[in-house]
Amino acid sequence: MDYRIPHVDRRGFMRAVLGGVAVRAAGQSAPVAVRPLGGGLFLLTGAGANVVVGTGEGGVAMVDGGTAERSRALLAAAAALPGGGPVHTLFNTHWHPDQTGANRAVGPSGARIVAHENTRLWLTTDVARPWEDRTFPALPEDALPNDTFYETYRTRVGGQRVECGYMLQAHTDGDIYVFFPEENVLVAGGVVSSDDWPLVDWWTGGWINGMVDGIRTLLDLCDDDTRIVPASGPLMARADLEAQLAMYGEISQRLRAIMYSGLSPADAVAERLTETYAARLGGDADFFIRRAFESMWGHFTPDA
Numbered sequence: 001m002d003y004r005i006p007h008v009d010r011r012g013f014m015r016a017v018l019g020g021v022a023v024r025a026a027g028q029s030a031p032v033a034v035r036p037l038g039g040g041l042f043l044l045t046g047a048g049a050n051v052v053v054g055t056g057e058g059g060v061a062m063v064d065g066g067t068a069e070r071s072r073a074l075l076a077a078a079a080a081l082p083g084g085g086p087v088h089t090l091f092n093t094h095w096h097p098d099q100t101g102a103n104r105a106v107g108p109s110g111a112r113i114v115a116h117e118n119t120r121l122w123l124t125t126d127v128a129r130p131w132e133d134r135t136f137p138a139l140p141e142d143a144l145p146n147d148t149f150y151e152t153y154r155t156r157v158g159g160q161r162v163e164c165g166y167m168l169q170a171h172t173d174g175d176i177y178v179f180f181p182e183e184n185v186l187v188a189g190g191v192v193s194s195d196d197w198p199l200v201d202w203w204t205g206g207w208i209n210g211m212v213d214g215i216r217t218l219l220d221l222c223d224d225d226t227r228i229v230p231a232s233g234p235l236m237a238r239a240d241l242e243a244q245l246a247m248y249g250e251i252s253q254r255l256r257a258i259m260y261s262g263l264s265p266a267d268a269v270a271e272r273l274t275e276t277y278a279a280r281l282g283g284d285a286d287f288f289i290r291r292a293f294e295s296m297w298g299h300f301t302p303d304a
């Protein structure tokens with residue numbers, strides 16, 4: 001059962017939402033799926049990253065914006081939600097294109113774009129990382145975050161409290177979480193993914209031990225009922241986050257020992273540190289290990 005925006009009627013859409021049915025935007029083949037989280041919050045998937053939308057107040061607040069290629073479909077799906085509408089507030093949990101792809105679409109209309117100040121700075125410059133043959137261009141002025149902070153940020157969305165906080169040098173150097181305490185929904189940003197090995201983006205200030213600390217910060221906010229929204233993959237619970245803390249903690253300690261014994265990233269990959277956990281996460285474990293190992297170079301200094 002598909003609904004094609006904008007021809008969908010509201011009652012039909014509600015049935016689609018409550019049934020967890022995917023919504024297709026006109027002209028786009030891949031669906032954006034909608035899942036209600038309660039309290040006017042919705043999880044939207046299929047836009048390149050997990051997106052949480054808070055409805056009310058004549059529009060929506062959106063936590064992360066998916067990729068630029070998917071932003072049209074995503075914004076159409078957000079507008080068609082019960083209580084939906086145009087985006088008045090967009091949170092960028094970090095600068096990566098999977099999270100900031102809607103900035104160009106919503107910024108020029110005057111939306112508030114909330115981010116850590118370091119995220120804004122990365123988005124003002126072209127970024128070319130040494131492990132890939134690709135450049136991420138700077139965003140135009142009217143697509144940049146225009147409401148930035150360093151440590152914490154509080155606001156209200158659709159009558160709900162929203163609390164944001166910084167995770168120092170984790171996945172990047174601008175990671176924030178966005179917490180909705182009344183619905184007990186925690187959007188974790190790039191520090192956590194539940195279906196893939198994460199990128200430790202040390203080129204823009206992340207590192208593996210910072211990711212471990214970031215997970216600790218998230219755990220401090222959680223109880224057993226908290227629904228945790230990772231950057232990608234299915235919703236997580238506190239126990240899943242504890243398992244990730246143990247896993248990344250162990251991997252980072254072993255990587256540090258490998259580095260202190262004078263070995264290279266290739267040697268670290270050969271140690272197969274992720275083997276025990278291979279069934280847990282898909283994706284490219286070797287890529288993760290290389291970046292995690294390299295991320296330590298700026299923080300630990302082995303004896304010469």
Ligand SMILES: [Zn+2]
Nearest residue numbers: 094096171190
């Ligand atoms: Zn990311």
